[in-house]
Amino acid sequence: AAIITALIDMYGKCGGLEEAYMVFDKLPSRDVMAWSALISGYAEHGHGVEALRLFKQMQQEAVEPNLVTFLCLLKACSSIAAANQTSLVHAQIIECGYALDITLGNALVDAYAKCGNLEHAYAVFHSLPSCDVMAWSSLMKAHSKECDAQSVFQSFHCMQEAGLRPDGVTFVCVLSGCSRSGLLDEGCSYFKSLLEQHGIAPTLEHYNSMVDLFGHVGCFAEAEDLLETLAFSCN
RNA sequence: CAGGAUUGUCAGCGC
Numbered sequence: 219a220a221i222i223t224a225l226i227d228m229y230g231k232c233g234g235l236e237e238a239y240m241v242f243d244k245l246p247s248r249d250v251m252a253w254s255a256l257i258s259g260y261a262e263h264g265h266g267v268e269a270l271r272l273f274k275q276m277q278q279e280a281v282e283p284n285l286v287t288f289l290c291l292l293k294a295c296s297s298i299a300a301a302n303q304t305s306l307v308h309a310q311i312i313e314c315g316y317a318l319d320i321t322l323g324n325a326l327v328d329a330y331a332k333c334g335n336l337e338h339a340y341a342v343f344h345s346l347p348s349c350d351v352m353a354w355s356s357l358m359k360a361h362s363k364e365c366d367a368q369s370v371f372q373s374f375h376c377m378q379e380a381g382l383r384p385d386g387v388t389f390v391c392v393l394s395g396c397s398r399s400g401l402l403d404e405g406c407s408y409f410k411s412l413l414e415q416h417g418i419a420p421t422l423e424h425y426n427s428m429v430d431l432f433g434h435v436g437c438f439a440e441a442e443d444l445l446e447t448l449a450f451s452c453n
Numbered sequence: 454c455a456g457g458a459u460u461g462u463c464a465g466c467g468c
Contacts, residue, residue, distance in 0.1 A: 253458080350461095391461080
C-alpha cells in the first residue's frame with residue numbers, strides 16, 4: 219500500500235491526474251493516505267472542485283479524514299477561493315478536535331486569507347494557542363494583495379514584537395506588498411535589511427520581487443540592470 | 454526510533 223500511495227503521489231505531483239486516478243481506482247481498498255495523496259494532487263494542480271468531490275466520495279466510503287487530509291482539502295479550497303467550502307472544512311476540523319493544531323491553524327488562516335475573508339482569517343489566527351511565522355506570512359500576503367502596505371508593515375512589526383523572526387518567505391510577502399503599493403524606498407530598505415539585519419541570503423524570489431517593484435514604479439533601467447546582474451550570477 | 458499523503462513563496466492575462 220505504501221508503494222501504491224507513493225505512486226499516486228508521484229503522478230499527482232507531476233500533474234498526471236488521470237494516471238494517479240487510474241492507479242487509485244485499481245486499489246482494492248483505499249485508506250486515508252491513498253485518498254489524501256490523490257486529493258493533494260488534484261488540489262495542487264488547480265482542480266479544487268474535483269478534489270472536494272473526491273473528499274465527498276471518500277466520506278461516502280466511510281474513510282475518516284485525518285490532519286493531513288484536512289491540509290489537502292484546505293489547499294483545494296484556497297485554490298478555488300471558496301470561502302464557504304473553507305468554512306465547511308473548518309467545521310469538520312473542529313468536530314474532529316483538531317481546532318488547536320498549529321499546522322491546521324496556519325492552513326486555515328491561509329485558506330481564509332486566500333479566499334479574501336480576512337475576518338475569518340484573523341478570527342482563526344487569534345484563536346490559536348500560538349502564532350507562527352507561516353500564519354503571519356499568510357496574512358501579510360493577503361494584505362499585500364489588497365494593496366494595503368500599511369497593514370503588511372504593521373504585521374511585520376507586530377510579528378517581531380511577539381518574538382518571532384521573519385524568514386525568507388516573510389520577506390517575499392513584504393516585498394510583494396511594497397511592489398503592489400509602489401513603495402520603492404521601503405522595498406529597497408527591506409531588501410537591504412534582509413541580509414544586513416536578518417542574515418538571510420536573498421533568493422531568486424526576492425530578486426524577482428525587486429525587479430517587479432522597479433517595474434511598478436517605472437524604474438525600468440534599474441529593473442533591467444538587476445535582471446542583467448541576475449543573468450550573470452545565475453549562469 | 455523509523456514511516457506511503459503534509460500549512461506560508463513572483464508577476465501578468467483569461468474565466
